[in-house]
Amino acid sequence: MRTLDERGCGRQTDILPRSFVWDPIMAHSAALSPLAPKSYPDLPDIEGVSFSTAAAGIRYKGRTDVMLALLAKGTQVAGVFTKSKCPSAPVDWCRARLKGGKARALVVNSGNANAFTGKTGAKSTKLTAEISAKATGAPMGEIFLASTGVIGEPLDATKFDGVLAKLVKDAKPHGMLDASKAIMTTDTFPKVATAKALIDGVEVTINGMAKGAGMIAPDMATMLSFIFTDAPIAADALQAMLSKGVGPSFNSITVDSDTSTSDTLMIFATGAAAQRGAPKIKLASDKRLSDFKKALDGILLDLAHQVVRDGEGCRKFVEITVEGAANAKAAKRIALSIANSPLVKTAVAGEDANWGRIVAAVGKAGEKADRDGLAIWFGDIRVAHKGLRDPSYDEANTSAYMKGEKIDIRVDVGVGGKGRATVWTCDLTKEYIAINGDYRS
């Protein structure tokens, strides 16, 4: 199981010309991220999935804080969770239920993470599942749960009792955007993506949603993402694709290097497309999945990027590519060392092409690097070459580049290897400190 320990954000590949109207439901983070997508895709309905939301008053007032996704009988499920040694109670719950491979309902709340709540946390998830099973008529083992919000506060599961019956009654296929809003915490915008794919000539749909803004902010955040599709794919195959797909997407992003207790990514496949002739697929190695895999990877990357684009206090979206490393793992470790360096991130915030800090971050990663063979680019501008400042370095030119909203950093570590990796992060600003340091003081 990989860790979902970092995020990226929002290259919208499926933006429709529908303009995005945002309601500032979060009093403490009213300002929309400057990196937010300009519009949102219209999410097609997915046969076998319906959504509804409710305001259960778990923590917030005057906004929705619970979402239900009702899933057709036989829906297959797979998931990837945080690697934290102190996972939340819902993460424990989902991991244990995943073995069955089947899902009938997903219940997610914001406002309380039900993390670090001891044995009462497990009791709370069990009670939530019982309430959900009763309201939906589904078996307990096919109920999946996620919670995001405050850590360490007992979650009063009886609050679900008051809303679940109505949630089941209200559920409709077109409710996904509303659902994505109900799970927000410090997010300044909801995160959704959609794609079509062909399986053996039959079109299937994949919709995804995510939330997350700080890597983890136990008082307010965590990363959750849910993917839905009508493709008839077995749980094991879904799991293999998800476990692989998370590597270059959600596991290649970082806002602040802090891993959450609650990070959850799940995919649900209703299989409804089988009625339209899509073949039932059991193995991830099935060649007929190639287009689906590509579409799924696109959704994962899109959502991961959106999380970075909503990084707390962010003003710049940073893509870091490391090449010429001994191997891909070394390249990724170096890239994340750069992406997590507070000094690199503050330099980007200050629009300073400070490649000296990049050298230092390469050096501390612990992977092989040839100091005297290193080259660094900001965009297309090579600032360092063969271990020292590029002879043609032009400060004015580079400064102009640093004023942009998207900053591309490329590093050749000079070892001559084929190792290559790309990760995404945002800059580190005073606003990050304000969001995370000021709100209680």
Next chain:
Amino acid sequence: MRTLDERGCGRQTDILPRSFVWDPIMAHSAALSPLAPKSYPDLPDIEGVSFSTAAAGIRYKGRTDVMLALLAKGTQVAGVFTKSKCPSAPVDWCRARLKGGKARALVVNSGNANAFTGKTGAKSTKLTAEISAKATGAPMGEIFLASTGVIGEPLDATKFDGVLAKLVKDAKPHGMLDASKAIMTTDTFPKVATAKALIDGVEVTINGMAKGAGMIAPDMATMLSFIFTDAPIAADALQAMLSKGVGPSFNSITVDSDTSTSDTLMIFATGAAAQRGAPKIKLASDKRLSDFKKALDGILLDLAHQVVRDGEGCRKFVEITVEGAANAKAAKRIALSIANSPLVKTAVAGEDANWGRIVAAVGKAGEKADRDGLAIWFGDIRVAHKGLRDPSYDEANTSAYMKGEKIDIRVDVGVGGKGRATVWTCDLTKEYIAINGDYRS
């Protein structure tokens, strides 16, 4: 070789009642750290060591930027350096010279780190050593060098040519405080410490100096520390004591998790105390060194703490103790995970006893922890117990504690082991972002 990758700050164990007068020599960081020591010790002279400083105009104007420590013939030397894979040219130089075990001169400059300067960097250190050897009459192999400041700018070593002869002429035993000022970069105060120890009944003196404020800030910083003693101890024994002593001191502090290309810690022992009857000691295991070791460890910790107390933008000095871990290594890894968490550090800045973020940082460390057995204290206040909020938790009481300048965080990870470690850090404030993100924009 361990890494000197982090810093701490200033429990002054030897503060004399001499008040400290500070001249704001650094235009860009005029404000003295609120955690600066209130006074400085009077540093006793050490026989066989003399200091001088000069303004060579390497980068700064109107301040000293070069220091020389002249060492008596036969002075023994040991050192510990950065683990960065991209070390500076002076680090390469010192590592290679350390094998001889002897030192006659130490030349340190601020303003330019001579790091990531390719082959010209090595040429520059060689030229500096040649100039120093000529001026002092010492062999090249006994000249030690350190540089701190901008990364990636060629260091014009000819500038040393103009000042070295006068530095040799001016050198006097009582110049150590001035020397500690000449090596400052973003530091807001010079860092010195002193102690006496008995070796077989004969009193010896140990003086130390350090600089460092951001973990590394290639445009302005890095960690350097130099220790001087008149004790007659052989290089190998010094090396063993230093390598061991750095663990619970300089390697147990962090300002921002960024390792420098230039971190350097060296100890020089002139052996002059032998004339007063101190025995010549060859092995670190010699029982007659017990008092000396204790004094040396005290100096290392004192200087390490001073570095944290001058952490860029710091307002609070944070001591983090992890206990009940599987072993000491696991305890330290968990403690550093807490100390390096931006969310924990911003919470401390916001005077918020946010133990949920501590749970998350424990969870992401990757070491064994029992979520449901965890306990957390702020000072003497237990805020979490057996995996959930302490039943007797009092918000007002805890908030009052968080307003203090020194914050003690203690975590029992509940595994029931004997592993224990303490590390030190500072809070993460908007001022850190301003220092590192604003100065060029």
